[in-house]
Amino acid sequence: MAFNEEQFKEIISEFTIGSERLHTIAASFRQDLQLGLRDVTQSSMRMLKSYVGLPSGKETGDYLALDFGGTNIRVFRIKLDGGGKYEIIKRVGRPLIVPGEYDYICKDATAEQMFDFIAELIDEAIDGDHKTKYYLGHTFSFPSTQDNLYNARLIIWTKEFATQGVEGKVANDLLVEALKRRGADNVEPVAVLNDTVAVLLSAAYKTPNIYIGSIYATGHNTCYLEPSIHDPNGVGLGGMILNLECGNFSKLAPNRFDKEYDEGSEKPGEQRFEKMVSGRYMGELFGMAISELLGEKGKKYGLTSIDMSMIILDDSENLGKASDIIMAKVGKELEPADVKKIKELASAIVIRSARLVAASFVALVWQRAGSGKIQKQHVAVDGSVYEKMPLAKENITKALMELLGEDAGQVDTILDNGGSGLGAAIAAAMAVQK
Ligand code: BGC
Numbered sequence: 001m002a003f004n005e006e007q008f009k010e011i012i013s014e015f016t017i018g019s020e021r022l023h024t025i026a027a028s029f030r031q032d033l034q035l036g037l038r039d040v041t042q043s044s045m046r047m048l049k050s051y052v053g054l055p056s057g058k059e060t061g062d063y064l065a066l067d068f069g070g071t072n073i074r075v076f077r078i079k080l081d082g083g084g085k086y087e088i089i090k091r092v093g094r095p096l097i098v099p100g101e102y103d104y105i106c107k108d109a110t111a112e113q114m115f116d117f118i119a120e121l122i123d124e125a126i127d128g129d130h131k132t133k134y135y136l137g138h139t140f141s142f143p144s145t146q147d148n149l150y151n152a153r154l155i156i157w158t159k160e161f162a163t164q165g166v167e168g169k170v171a172n173d174l175l176v177e178a179l180k181r182r183g184a185d186n187v188e189p190v191a192v193l194n195d196t197v198a199v200l201l202s203a204a205y206k207t208p209n210i211y212i213g214s215i216y217a218t219g220h221n222t223c224y225l226e227p228s229i230h231d232p233n234g235v236g237l238g239g240m241i242l243n244l245e246c247g248n249f250s251k252l253a254p255n256r257f258d259k260e261y262d263e264g265s266e267k268p269g270e271q272r273f274e275k276m277v278s279g280r281y282m283g284e285l286f287g288m289a290i291s292e293l294l295g296e297k298g299k300k301y302g303l304t305s306i307d308m309s310m311i312i313l314d315d316s317e318n319l320g321k322a323s324d325i326i327m328a329k330v331g332k333e334l335e336p337a338d339v340k341k342i343k344e345l346a347s348a349i350v351i352r353s354a355r356l357v358a359a360s361f362v363a364l365v366w367q368r369a370g371s372g373k374i375q376k377q378h379v380a381v382d383g384s385v386y387e388k389m390p391l392a393k394e395n396i397t398k399a400l401m402e403l404l405g406e407d408a409g410q411v412d413t414i415l416d417n418g419g420s421g422l423g424a425a426i427a428a429a430m431a432v433q434k
Pocket of ligand 1: 069140141142143158159194195196215218219220221222245247274
């Protein structure tokens with residue numbers, strides 16, 4: 001069966017964002033940000049205060065870092081030497097879900113089970129040493145409100161997490177209780193931060209001229225250093241990193257696949273931007289479009305963004321690898337012309353994602369520049385989509401050039417690999433050494 005040409009073209013155009021529309025999206029992102037700076041309830045983004053600014057670079061000492069933001073939990077012991085130098089002394093990690101064995105992120109799992117599992121991993125990182133005092137920085141990468149550096153309270157799970165008894169709770173309190181149950185209360189969580197904030201701290205520790213940090217992975221979000229933050233009573237709090245939670249940005253038009261996916265998702269209406277751009281969702285959109293092309297709308301194939309990346313990377317004449325993936329997941333042997341179209345579809349979804357992410361970066365660059373000149377700077381990004389997805393980084397760069405015009409040379413993106421761990425250690429040092 002050959003795909004219907006008209007239908008295919010229509011689907012590709014749904015996933016295509018031209019220059020003009022991209023400009024409009026960047027402008028509406030900035031407008032939403034400005035609304036939120038005046039009154040957070042007016043923005044579609046949560047714009048959460050982090051209670052931390054940029055590091056001085058003089059942070060030193062031994063810290064534990066917990067990276068809790070996706071299905072893989074990691075714990076590090078990190079020695080900060082100051083001046084951008086550090087050493088990872090120990091690293092342990094384990095997934096929160098092993099299909100068929102255990103699952104700490106499903107509806108049936110409890111907060112206690114989840115945090116006991118995390119405490120066990122922390123215990124492994126300290127080799128069961130229950131005597132030495134350890135300060136821990138906790139990268140907790142879900143939307144949380146806080147009014148100091150310790151007490152992030154989870155507003156709502158994202159990334160399809162559903163564990164009971166965590167929403168509405170202070171993540172570090174749950175961790176402290178679990179550490180106590182394990183007899184490891186010599187470990188003291190002193191700082192909590194979003195992964196975007198961790199990436200920004202980590203990148204700024206090592207490199208000057210960085211004010212924006214972003215995660216482009218299973219989930220998506222960005223933070224930036226806002227020069228003047230006010231509390232709800234209008235009292236100035238100085239410069240502070242703001243975690244935008246821009247995965248929730250909703251002032252852009254979704255296409256019909258975005259809408260349909262959202263309606264059937266764990267949290268309809270939430271994280272609309274994230275559902276258009278991040279790794280957790282691109283495979284879902286891809287599968288939905290393929291099911292239409294194959295005339296079996298509604299069928300789920302379990303396609304992931306990793307499948308998409310392998311399909312895009314297949315540059316062979318006969319697209320053998322891409323055909324194998326389609327055969328394995330979709331259960332059909334397609335004509336070479338259709339496999340080519342599927343590859344084109346995967347590329348269109350990734351390119352749209354990269355362009356939207358770039359538009360959000362430009363909005364922040366504009367906002368920081370105000371009416372002045374755009375400062376030379378790097379945007380620090382971490383995450384598997386940015387790092388590994390073909391077409392992602394190059395299309396961010398292209399879109400930055402398109403949007404920034406003659407200022408394009410002032411802004412680039414850099415990979416900050418592993419920032420979630422290092423940033424947590426830096427935040428712990430900032431909490432302890434202040
Ligand atoms: C969360 C953010 C996080 C992002 C990247 C989103 O789902 O809401 O807090 O920064 O994922 O991990």
